[in-house]
Amino acid sequence: MSRQSNHVQEYCLTVIIWTAATMVSIPFIWLMGDLLWNGWSHLSFNFVFSAPLNAGREGGIGPILISTLLLVGVCMGVAVPMGMGTALFLSEYTRHDHVLGRLIRGSLDVLAGVPSIVFGLFGNALFCQVLGFGFSILSGGLTLACMVLPILIRTVEESFRVISREQRLSAAALGLSKSTTIRTILLPAAIPGLLVGGILGLGRAIAETAALIFTSGYVDRMPESLMDSGRSLAVHIYDLSMNVAGGNPHAYATALVLVSLLFMINLSSSWIASRWTLSNQLPT
């Protein structure tokens, strides 16, 4: 009797777990299917590299792709060094329970949860107006940097912290200075963590809409410098689907490009991370 009821329990549990896992996959498959179904036919070499015409209903997304890459470039160019520095400060130069460290960590956690539109307003006030950068790729990129910094710092800090105490002690026991230890042992060991943090940050930056409308604007011309306004892919999708009648087909195609970009970034960075780990640990 009890063996039979055990069997039923096992069966129910298996069904519940399978159902949960399948239900989670459905939205993803649906979304990808929808994008491919509606967007694939509009996707072409010409679409990716030519300029938009007729408010985006025709033409392509060339300048928008370039603006997006510039925005992400500015964002990561600022966020990565600042994030590494702050993470090093938090994990190597302050004790875990130090007041300053706790204050910084607490504020980063709050910042990580702030809605992006608030970052947009802040970026508009600081970068566009106070610093006088106006609606520009520079303002947008810096705003994105503020957004991705919290997540980047916490991930990198964590990857510094997991480096074993023994490794640090043995570096110190060899009379290695702090700077040598950081340069030769901590930074290389933190590369996979940095990549993960970078991808999470990049994913947030590349998909951002609200913060950019207020800071980099939505001019769809080819940007000539970082001080030009530029429209990102996500803003373009928003504009086509909300403000342009008949813009949906190109919105789908643009979304397909955006998702493919994210895929490529994900795949290449996990490839780098695995190569890095393999080359350092496995027998050759």
Place this chain on the structure above:
Amino acid sequence: MDLIQPTSHIIPDPDKRAGFRAWLPYQSTEPFCEPDAHLRANNLSIAYHDLQVLRNVTLEINRGCITALVGPSGCGKTSFLMSLNRLTDLIPGCQVSGHLQMNELDILAPTTDLLQLRRTVGMIFQKPTVFPFSIRKNLELPLREHGTHDRTLLQSTIENVLQQVGLWHEVKDRLDHPAQALSGGQQQRLCLARALVLTPDVLLLDEPCSALDPISSGIIEDLIASLQGSYTILIVTHNLAQARRIADHVAVFWSLEGVGQLVEHGSAQQIFESPKEELTAAYISGIRG
């Protein structure tokens, strides 16, 4: 007379202070274990925050001898070892009081040059701690850090030191391969080579065989025994048979009322054959600990 004079430098020998000492194979000097104190601890106490782990240890470590620190876990042996190269400075809340002296150097003086101290006092840990890069770079890193950049000297030093730890023939064709690909025993020998590359005077070994299989453990033990006379060696071990085989002197630590203390110190023969303290007798006969 006050024996402890704070000094800003740590090595009295001017040849050594001038720069990197040319590497000397250990056989080139006559091995010795002299009745001459190389390290002196006087009323040394160690506490982590408010928790005292070691109280009033007074101990002399003789030059060129192997001194085994034995006793049950948690009686402050590792803390004692780590105070000798001031690694205790890196542990939050750790306070060391009393006096520690190496030759004329006051180890605990705030003016002591820590990087130089740690070059002179090498340390090996329980788990092998090779760095995640090539075997060659593991050995070059400390040399370069302490001012050796000449390629020929680097190469010959690496070869010498790998031969000394018996690793040369095993790794000479894969010096540029990741050190983490080596077996546990090989990694520990590499760690020993990495410490020896700086030609230290003192070697601190914190249970260097405990994470290894019996064969690797035997190799490391023979290696340590072969270093006797060339370096002043302190080894923490839970393996009393090992202490008996390789140590010249034995210091027995014990946790009394929750605080580690030195119970007895003497020659290995005296400790194992005619211990003065009841605790020591009970410990070495396996009745306690």
